Amino acid sequence: QVQLVESGGGLVQPGGSLGLSCAASGIIVSNFPMAWYRQAPGKQRELVAAITNTDYSTKYADSVKGRFTIARDNAKNVVYLQMNSLKPEDTAIYYCNAHNVVKDYWGQGTQVTVSS
Numbered sequence: 001q002v003q004l005v006e007s008g009g010g011l012v013q014p015g016g017s018l019g020l021s022c023a024a025s026g027i028i029v030s031n032f033p034m035a036w037y038r039q040a041p042g043k044q045r046e047l048v049a050a051i052t053n054t055d056y057s058t059k060y061a062d063s064v065k066g067r068f069t070i071a072r073d074n075a076k077n078v079v080y081l082q083m084n085s086l087k088p089e090d091t092a093i094y095y096c097n098a099h100n101v102v103k104d105y106w107g108q109g110t111q112v113t114v115s116s
Contacts, residue, residue: 001107002026004096009110012086016114020081022096022107028075029053032100036081038092047096049081053101063089086114 008020018082020036035050049070051058058070069082091114096107 006096006107006109006110009112011113013116017084022079024077029077032098034079035097039096040092088114090114
């Protein structure tokens with residue numbers, strides 16, 4: 001059974017930092033491009049950051065460029081999202097995603113709330 005388990009969410013003040021982790025089981029992360037998405041209340045789920053499993057190139061939503069960093073540790077089967085300079089508009093549920101041409105897996109999400 002495939003599981004993606006996110007952790008590290010919580011409440012943080014504007015300007016603060018949080019680090020999210022996505023621990024995978026049932027799949028080998030090195031076989032998948034990985035991504036983080038988020039969904040705010042009343043909004044559609046959006047791509048935040050993605051990293052390939054070949055050259056480890058990354059891409060980011062314009063709204064998080066320069067503030068968020070996605071990384072992967074294939075040996076630990078984990079993907080990370082480091083979030084700095086957080087803003088209230090970053091408040092959302094953050095989801096881990098593993099996908100290739102035939103499979104698409106999602107975690108249950110972790111809540112990130114940015115508020116003073």
